[in-house]
Structures are given as structure tokens and as C-alpha cells.
Amino acid sequence: MPPAPASRHRTGRRTHGLLAAAEGLATAAALTAALPADAHDGGGHGHRPGRYQDVQLLSFNDLHGNLESPSGSSGRITELQPDGTTRTVDAGGAEYLATHLRQARAGHPYSVTAAGGDMVGASPLLSGLFHDEPTIEALGKLKLDVTTVGNHEFDEGARELARLQNGGCHPTDGCYTGKRFKGAGFPYLAANVQDEKTGKPILKPYWVWKKKDVRIGFIGVTLEGTPDIVSADGVKGVAFKDEVETINKYAKVLQRQGVRSIVALIHEGGFPASGAYNYDCDSPGAGAGISGPIVDIAKNVTPAVDALVTGHTHAAYVCTVPDPAGRPRMVTSAASFGRLYTDTTLTYDRRTGDIARTAVRSANHVVTRDVPKAADMTDLISRWNALAAPIGNRPIGYISADIDNTGDESPMGDLIADAQLAHGKELDPRTSLALMNPGGVRSGLTYRAKGAEGDGVVTYAEGFTVQPFANTVNLQDFTGAQLVQVLKEQVSGANAAAPKILQPSAGLTYTLDLTRSGADRVVTDSVRLDGHPVDPAATYRVATNSFLAGGGDGFPTLAQGTNDLVGEDDLAALGTYLTAHSSATSPLAPPAADRITVVQ
Structure with missing residues (x-):
């Protein structure tokens, strides 16, 4: 029996190499194929760019405001060993996640960071006591470029979500630091969440990342069943539409704008057959080792979408699930609480403007605690902890x-x-x-x-x-x-x-x-x-x-x-x-x- 999704529940809110091979890269299967001789980016050293450009996509999901290192089982990840046994590794914490992401970006001038929803909500006191403003600040320091909404982004309703996006002090509790809250410096996407009165998305449905002549579109959706797992007050005035239909709709919109490389950020997930983060869920065949809602979604999302970053089930997987045309397509999830991040290489074809799907490769990496803490994140945690300490x-x-x-x-x-x-x-x-x-x-x-x-x-x-x-x-x-x-x-x-x-x-x-x-x-x-x-x-x-x-x-x-x-x-x-x-x-x-x- 698969475990119940860890984040499926009512929400309301209370105010108050260091990337070592030992991480056991979940190489769920790099889809490798020979590329033409001009496949290298060719940029730099004064040369013309080549036809192909590798773009690094870093992603994570279901952070849930875990800025401090999670304790107990919430702060461990299971790793499959070469001999078939498993071991647990202490993992997570924004101070370590920041260091790992910064090290991963080194040497990658074309790098974008995205998230699969539930960045906030069901958060520890350090973030939850302050309506998750500390986490939004931390995500800015992590250089998050874009995220979809998850069900927990609706814990306090659409109006509070808009405040997290756009800024402003809390309508009841005011400003915590004496300064106006700036809001997220990255877009929250909500393509399938519509205002019931206007029928329009409550936030941006998509966003396009641009780097010189490279363009990649991101479409963000949350699970259609969000009203079933969030309080009525949290979803008042909004409607949640079908994930596949919405993604397919906006993929066409992006294509009409000339954007042919597309990534879907989906706050819905699956259940791999193993709890080990580096389990090969493409064994014995593509996507054979994963079940759950994301499988049907992946099989029906238009082939125009080149990769799916998912979440919600707090599971770890890197799988290739065939799209409607029968072509393998990467589907990833990085567990939860900042214990993992996913590093995906998308090879962009400058001639077609699309991703060379046969060259996509991806792996999950453990956010180990054996790296230096990021000083700016330590400072952030200390500042907010000082405010929370009298209560906490x-x-x-x-x-x-x-x-x-x-x-x-x-x-x-x-x-x-x-x-x-x-x-x-x-x-x-x-x-x-x-x-x-x-x-x-x-x-x-x-x-x-x-x-x-x-x-x-x-x-x-x-x-x-x-x-x-x-x-x-x-x-x-x-x-x-x-x-x-x-x-x-x-x-x-x-x-x-x-x-x-x-x-x-x-x-x-x-x-x-x-x-x-x-x-x-x-x-x-x-x-x-x-x-x-x-x-x-x-x-x-x-x-x-x-x-x-x-x-x-x-x-x-x-x-x-x-x-x-x-x-x-x-x-x-x-x-x-x-x-x-x-x-x-x-x-x-x-x-x-x-x-x-x-x-x-």
C-alpha cells in the first residue's frame, strides 16, 4: 500500500567535491544520444555560439518553510547502496541548501532554479509565526527564479498568497521588522487557479526564462483536488482546473509566442516503488517503478512540454515517463524539506528553439550537512529566531x-x-x-x-x-x-x-x-x-x-x-x-x- 501523501490535509494558519559521488546520483537515466559535432555551447573565448547549449535546471519542492535543519526522520534521507542495502543520511537546512545550490551553479553560466510548490505552509515556528515571510526572504537568497503554487500556498487564502507575491505588511499583525515586507522577488505561477468571478488565473500562468538567445517557458499548476485538502476559507473565491488541460492550453500560448522549450511545474506527484532517493524508477522499463497521479498526468501532457518538475507526495524520483507521442520525458521530484535538490541538464537546440530531448539527463543530490553553512542564511535564521525565541x-x-x-x-x-x-x-x-x-x-x-x-x-x-x-x-x-x-x-x-x-x-x-x-x-x-x-x-x-x-x-x-x-x-x-x-x-x-x- 503506498503511503498517504504527506501534505494532503487541512491547513489553516496560526499567527503568532562536496557533491560527492557517494551521494549515489539517481541517474534515472540520462537519455543520452550522440549530438552533432557542434553540440558544445561554443560561447566564450570570443567564439560564435554553437547549435546546442546546455542549460542547468536546479529544482526542489515542498520546502514547507524548513529553514533550520529538520530534526528526526524529517531530517534524514534514505540512500540505496551498491550492495542493495540502504542507509540514512542527515540532510536539509537552508544554510546547507544554499551552499549546495551555489556550488552546483559554479561553471554553469546558463542556470535556472525552479520549484514545485509548497514552499510555505505547514511551516515550523521560525517561519510560520511570521506568516512565512522568513521563507520568502530565504528563497530570494537561494536565487529561486520561479515556482508553482502548491496546496499549502492557500493555507491563508488567495489574498495572503497575493501578499507573499507582491509584498506589504500583514493586514492583522503588521510589519515584524519595522520595514515593509517586499514580497517574493520571483514569480509564483498559478495557471489552473482561477478567480471564480473573472475566470482568469489569480497569478501569472507562465513565465519565460531568457539568457541571451535561449528561452525556456515555465507553466505552473497545482493539483486540481486542492479544495479537498485545504480549508474552505483557504480556497474561497477561486476554482482549480484540470492540470493536463491547463498545461496543454498554455503550452500552445507559449508556442504562439515562439517559445518551444517548455517545463511544467506541477504540484502533484507519484509514489516510487522504493523510498531510496537514488532508486532507479526506470527499471525494468521507462517509468515502471513509479505509480500515482503524476503518471497519468505525464502520459497526457502535450509532447510540447520537455520536462516535468513535480512535488506534493514528498517522494524522491527521477523517471522517464513516455509522453503521448511515446517519447521519453523526464519527471522529477526532490523529496521535501530541502533534503534534496534535482540537477537536470536541458540541451537547448538554437536551430529549432526546442530541447533536444535525447540529451536530457537528471539526478537527485543530497543536501548533506558536511559543507560550510551559507553565512547569509545563518544571519537570516538568527535574525528571525531572535524574534521568535520568547514564544518558541x-x-x-x-x-x-x-x-x-x-x-x-x-x-x-x-x-x-x-x-x-x-x-x-x-x-x-x-x-x-x-x-x-x-x-x-x-x-x-x-x-x-x-x-x-x-x-x-x-x-x-x-x-x-x-x-x-x-x-x-x-x-x-x-x-x-x-x-x-x-x-x-x-x-x-x-x-x-x-x-x-x-x-x-x-x-x-x-x-x-x-x-x-x-x-x-x-x-x-x-x-x-x-x-x-x-x-x-x-x-x-x-x-x-x-x-x-x-x-x-x-x-x-x-x-x-x-x-x-x-x-x-x-x-x-x-x-x-x-x-x-x-x-x-x-x-x-x-x-x-x-x-x-x-x-x-
Whole structure:
């Protein structure tokens, strides 16, 4: 079963050689073919440019405001070794990403940097507390040239996205540094996001990179299903159109303008068969090792598009998926959180103005932490940390070991569900259980101290990283039959292809049988609450976050609850639980994550 996309969840916001061969280049297959003798760029040394010009395309995706090096599993990448084993490598951090990108650009006068969306949103406190202005500033220092919007760019709605693009101080919180926020110095593209009143894109649909006589067009789209995974307020007044139809439409527009080299930036992705960043997903054939929505998109986007930079699923891959004409075309994704970047060579044919597709080659590279930190990025992080410290450094609990956010059922997910159940019981003692959507759990908690707080101390900033959304804890009544139906919706309907396993509070148990198909994978007779079978006719009081309570993430039955009661902020509920259940002398142990019995 493929993992649920890490970024598919409701969002709302809370204000408050160094590139060594050991990186195991994911050479998903350079599409090499002999070029004519004049293939070299010929530029420089006073010579006329040759017919072919190599253009370096650097790309990354799903940064999510991770300026500081991510901790725990969020800051590691899996690498496939020559002997078939795997190892994990510490990776990520804007200070290191900046150094790697700058080193990669050395010796490449024709270089453009693009991103696949979700640069902001679901961000750690350092960025999220300031409405992601620190990340926009950092992206400028990273020399990002262009990005598409992702679903998280709509966390605070289209108006706030426009502010991030165009500048201006926040309408509620004002200016944080005493200066007017300048906005992004690069274009956000939103070709398939239309104003419902005008029918026009809310931001630029495409952008053309130019270097002397070389021109490459970029078209940016996000997944059509964004309204299903973002709060209603976040997408109010805008409509999301089909990705393929939109890209094909604007490819024709670019061609009419004489631009024949085109790259699509698509915030939608796939699931490679291996979690290793350097896995060959072209084995045994082109694109054979990848599944998911991006495959159908890649197979149907017009052959006029020469490469696809993707994202959203937080996966790493460099594949060649045949276009509608049967020609191989590069499709890439660089995991998430700045742990990887992709280096793609596009060979531009000056005679045709197009990319010589047979000469495209690409590889993912690890953003290792064994390179010098970029001083300007260190300064940026220090400046914003000074503003965040009074809030972020406050202790909210203590843990005895890492609480991981991995697996279908994670210890971190269970902990959040337990916290929401406890908060629900405070609001209404009849509350029976809580359910937490996995995509809303953004990170685990690490035992090792990040700063001066000491090992095992959980700070507000760390809690914010886990739950950066302004969801409330809501209570609703459901029948037992509805409760079982909710569990079945984890693996059916909108979630059939990419199941979303809700994280259960203590006392709720059941069997997930992956040898079955569809809704039957949740074994009805196995569903128990405090050891007793769920009564289809009985009424159960259920705590969820406000996104799930509205039917988000493909759970329509959760929108049918009755007797609604709105509680407090979900992060506050987590902090209250940690404070009540842990101390310096009696830290909280990780939940066992044994509430769901998985049959493979």
C-alpha cells in the first residue's frame, strides 16, 4: 500500500567535491544520444555560439518553510547502496541548501532554479509565526527564479498568497521588522487557479526564462483536488482546473509566442516503488517503478512540454515517463524539506528553439550537512529566531525518547489523538474517542535537544512544528455504523488509491487487512472500543480537528456529525496534555502504536 501523501490535509494558519559521488546520483537515466559535432555551447573565448547549449535546471519542492535543519526522520534521507542495502543520511537546512545550490551553479553560466510548490505552509515556528515571510526572504537568497503554487500556498487564502507575491505588511499583525515586507522577488505561477468571478488565473500562468538567445517557458499548476485538502476559507473565491488541460492550453500560448522549450511545474506527484532517493524508477522499463497521479498526468501532457518538475507526495524520483507521442520525458521530484535538490541538464537546440530531448539527463543530490553553512542564511535564521525565541523556547512537556511520525499508525499520531480525546473529555465527559488525520501530523518529537533547553524537553516551537495549523478540536455525535463507515473511508472512495489511515486514540482498536481490497480492508467485526464491539445503533461522541469535522481528506461521513461543539486550538490541546502527563522527573514515553493490527 503506498503511503498517504504527506501534505494532503487541512491547513489553516496560526499567527503568532562536496557533491560527492557517494551521494549515489539517481541517474534515472540520462537519455543520452550522440549530438552533432557542434553540440558544445561554443560561447566564450570570443567564439560564435554553437547549435546546442546546455542549460542547468536546479529544482526542489515542498520546502514547507524548513529553514533550520529538520530534526528526526524529517531530517534524514534514505540512500540505496551498491550492495542493495540502504542507509540514512542527515540532510536539509537552508544554510546547507544554499551552499549546495551555489556550488552546483559554479561553471554553469546558463542556470535556472525552479520549484514545485509548497514552499510555505505547514511551516515550523521560525517561519510560520511570521506568516512565512522568513521563507520568502530565504528563497530570494537561494536565487529561486520561479515556482508553482502548491496546496499549502492557500493555507491563508488567495489574498495572503497575493501578499507573499507582491509584498506589504500583514493586514492583522503588521510589519515584524519595522520595514515593509517586499514580497517574493520571483514569480509564483498559478495557471489552473482561477478567480471564480473573472475566470482568469489569480497569478501569472507562465513565465519565460531568457539568457541571451535561449528561452525556456515555465507553466505552473497545482493539483486540481486542492479544495479537498485545504480549508474552505483557504480556497474561497477561486476554482482549480484540470492540470493536463491547463498545461496543454498554455503550452500552445507559449508556442504562439515562439517559445518551444517548455517545463511544467506541477504540484502533484507519484509514489516510487522504493523510498531510496537514488532508486532507479526506470527499471525494468521507462517509468515502471513509479505509480500515482503524476503518471497519468505525464502520459497526457502535450509532447510540447520537455520536462516535468513535480512535488506534493514528498517522494524522491527521477523517471522517464513516455509522453503521448511515446517519447521519453523526464519527471522529477526532490523529496521535501530541502533534503534534496534535482540537477537536470536541458540541451537547448538554437536551430529549432526546442530541447533536444535525447540529451536530457537528471539526478537527485543530497543536501548533506558536511559543507560550510551559507553565512547569509545563518544571519537570516538568527535574525528571525531572535524574534521568535520568547514564544518558541517555552517548555510544554517532557519525553523519554523520540516520538516518531512513521508508519500507517505512528506514535506521534497516537499521542495527538490521545491529547484530543483528553481535551474532548474536558469539554464533554461523554467523549468516547478521537481521530487524527495523518497528513496533519507534520513531524515527530525528538529527545535530543535542538538548543539550550536540554534533552527530552519539548518546547512550544517543537510542538508548533508538529501541529502548525490553526485547527480547533471539535466534538460531534456519530452512530456506531457511521463510525465504522469513517474507518472504511480510509481505504475506499477518495482514499482508495492512496489510503489515509486515521490515527486512533487509546481504546479504539481494529484490524486492517491489506490482503483484501477496497473498504473490506477494514475488518468490520474487529472494530472495538475499550474492548467492546462497536454497536451500530449506539451514539458515540468523537473528537476530531475542525478540518476532519468538515469532511476533509476524503472523509464525507465526518461531515455528517451532529451536536457540534468547538473546543480550543489543537496545539494548545497537545501542550495541555503534555504538561499534565509529563515532568522532568517523569517524562512521557512514546505510545506503542499498536491500536491497529495490520495484516499484510
